[in-house]
Amino acid sequence: MWQKFNKLGAGSYGKVHLADSPGFRIPNKVAVKSAALENSASLKREALFLKKLKGNPYVIQCYGEEVSQEDNEGMVYNVIMEYAPGGSLKDLITSYNNVMPETVVSGYASMLLRGLSFVHRKGVVHCDIKPDNVLVFPAQDGGLHRLKLADFGLSKRVSEEIMEFRGTPYYASPESMQSGMQGTPADIWSFGCLVLEMMNGGERIWKAEDRWEPQKPEYISECGKDFLGKIFVSVEYRWSADKLLNHPFIQQSK
Template identity: 45%
Template sequence: MYSFSISYQKMGDKWKKTKFLGAGSYGTIYLASKVDSPLSDSIRVAVKSASCEDSTSLKEEGRILYELRGCREIVQCFGEDISFENNEGVYSLLLEYASGGSLNNLIDKYEGNMPESLVACYSYMLLKGLSHVHEEGFVHCDLKPTNILVFPSQDGTEVHNLKIADFGAAKKIGEEEILTPGTDSFHRGTIFYASPESIASGLHIPASDIWSLGCIIVEMIVGKPLWTGRRKDLIKKICFGDIKIPEKISGITRHFLKMCLAKEHQKRWTANMLLDHPFIVKNLAALPPNFNDRVMLSLTNPFGRGTWVSTYDLFSTQSEPEEPADLGLVWNSLISC
């Protein structure tokens, strides 16, 4: 399925996890930096980790990020590592660090007063990311504000860079799934942003991500989710209720949202179609000509040469297990997990 080979190598540098950042799908996220590196020179990265025995889903997320590498609107993954931490084998993905937190933090900051022109800029970035995801044959399946990272502007403007992250629930387009109706696993992702077809039929397609985007855009503008209530009531509202777009939203934006939130997924516009909608085009026209260039891609891999590295022992808290053993056999065991 992937053109992805693994050849683990030990690196000379040692890194440490310095701060807990949160928990994502199938992994815990930490801030990390080089050991003994001066604070002013320190390169900070995010590390998403899981025990080796529970790392199957995290490894799958890594393989998806490997396929999606090179898009400026998707968080970059520099590679993977296996370390022996506190007597346990730990698998980690090595990721870009977003010092601005998540889109959820940005929404809270504006308290329902984010200008529609700014929302259009952020929608443009998310559409560019989704276009790449879909063209590469994937569906994100869990697009929501906490899974969108904020990289602060470097030019003094209020337009920060957004990147889509957390592909733990993503799937290949057309990949068959065995689902049980009525269970929490019937639809992937978070129900507040789940599309009618994913809830009713367990169908996860590119149009489902577009529905999620529509929900996020409403939330950016008004400061609160489009859908609220208990799970059972939410299911009825999303599948059968009327969509009430808040009155404060302008006409051109309302039409854009209608193209995102059509109940029948066949009627929703694709990411590429939405990029040409007047809501996007009109608001981007006022931006500098070099706007696309400011959304920078991390070109330098802090862990080694190339766009992807597979390493071991970067974060190890001890050089060998407490019980005497052949360290080579230990690492072979961890790598094959």
């Protein structure tokens, strides 16, 4: 049986603990996301999405769900998932003094697009793409760390018509903020904000006079600017994850 021993974080969903699971699961250390059973609707919804998205190397993996009786907390709903020893992408950006080299950004953007492509093909919209919701795993070949999309608590099915904003305003697309329209293109806009944040640590992404015109650092290559130009456009012209994977900016990371 797994046993919680170190609190990793907390939010509106509940709490996350690091847990030991010797002889119970592979790997031996897992992350357990928990909520009081009576307040676990959001976490149960996240577990359903994680099951649907199982098996992709760029999406956090779920090992199962259980209900436990805990001292001082009563009945608790738990989702057992991969533990990310590298923390979040936000931590990784900080480790680069908030400005990643463009070749590194290209490599990480490729991983995130592969994850988003899979998520979108499965008929899911993440709805809250941001550095805090991307987890970091050790590199397997001595190269870049492995990034995985996580935190699907606000996600929706593409077919669901939920005409209200969900997510984080700083990374939100114009159409999601203005009309609540949140489809796969909204994830792509948020991904673009995340790419800019890797390039400049989130400093002055937006021009003061125009919330919807991203401020691209002058030192970005023409290829990088063209890549971002396929993202920060109106929804009908915005490129999909699959299309962006074939852009020269991403191809250079191979």
